[in-house]
Amino acid sequence: MTQFRIGQIVPSSNVTMETEIPAMLQMRQQIRPERFTFHSSRMRMRRVEKEELAAMDRESDRCAIELSDARMDVIGYACLVAIMAMGKGYHRQSEQRLAERTRENGAGTQIVTSAGALVDALPVLGAKKIAVVAPYMKPLTRLVVDYIESEGIEVVDFIALEIPDNLDVARHDPQRLPDIAKRLKVASADAVVLSACVQMPSLPAIARAEAILGRPVLSAAVATTYSMLKSLKLEPIVPGAGSLLSGAY
Known part of the structure; x- marks a missing residue:
């Protein structure tokens, strides 16, 4: 073994x-x-x-x-x-x-x-356009979007949940994420990043979000x-x- x-x-x-x-x-x-x-x-x-x-x-x-x-x-x-x-x-x-x-x-x-794992994984999925959910305040979320786009991947839409305290990010219920993701404009997106943050739990929601959104869903984790x-x-x-x-x- x-x-x-x-x-x-x-x-x-x-x-x-x-x-x-x-x-x-x-x-x-x-x-x-x-x-x-x-x-x-x-x-x-x-x-x-x-x-x-x-x-x-x-x-x-x-x-x-x-x-x-x-x-x-x-x-x-x-x-x-x-x-x-x-x-x-x-x-x-x-x-x-x-x-x-x-x-x-x-x-x-x-x-x-x-960070590197996420931007490297998107081309593996063939994703040139994505939509993103992040817990950060809008300025930091915009920074994340700009970073991803600097790697040649277009972010067609994003939602910033604006949770400033890191422990509060960890308390966010992952089962809320599929419904949050339904608010994204995903018609032109090849994939969805359900959590662009390793502190916001999302693993229990990945499979359900894929079924709802009809495209690959991943997280930073x-x-x-x-x-x-x-x-x-x-x-x-x-x-x-x-x-x-x-x-x-």
Whole structure:
């Protein structure tokens, strides 16, 4: 039996990625032989504001080194908006820098970011136009939209739920998301991002939203799981987690 160590660099107020990523990989364990353990290191952040996100991002090097002490097989940077708030294309710089920190620590761990995972997953689905639901205030949501569009993907519509406190984002009921997504203009969209935030729970709603909207639905957490599995050279398949993890890609 092959076992993999999954590391996550997590905002201190994030309580969702340490539930949704393990949930998906544990569902995968029901149909595939690989096994996973889960480990995290935290960066201080309470409010989803640009200045606090930038301060938090500066802690990511320390977190990568701490996790590489335990020799992770892959490390995920579990905050999409912190990366996107640092400037267009920043996920590449972050991934390279954090990988270098682990190499300096004698580990050479593979690094994925939720921001990079999302923008990389959309072309996998053949999605050139998307619609997005995000919990952020409108200025940060616009920043996320601009970042995605800078990667060559058109955002045809978005909804900003405007929840400023990160713990309140985690309390948002995922079962509300399909009805919220029905308000999106999706006629020209190739896919829908049901949660462009790794703190807003969405996993229980992905399959229902796909059935309602009639197109692929993913989240930042789903994209991160896909990226982690690909990094580990494992089949990216998770039952009930939507089209991206259906095994078709």
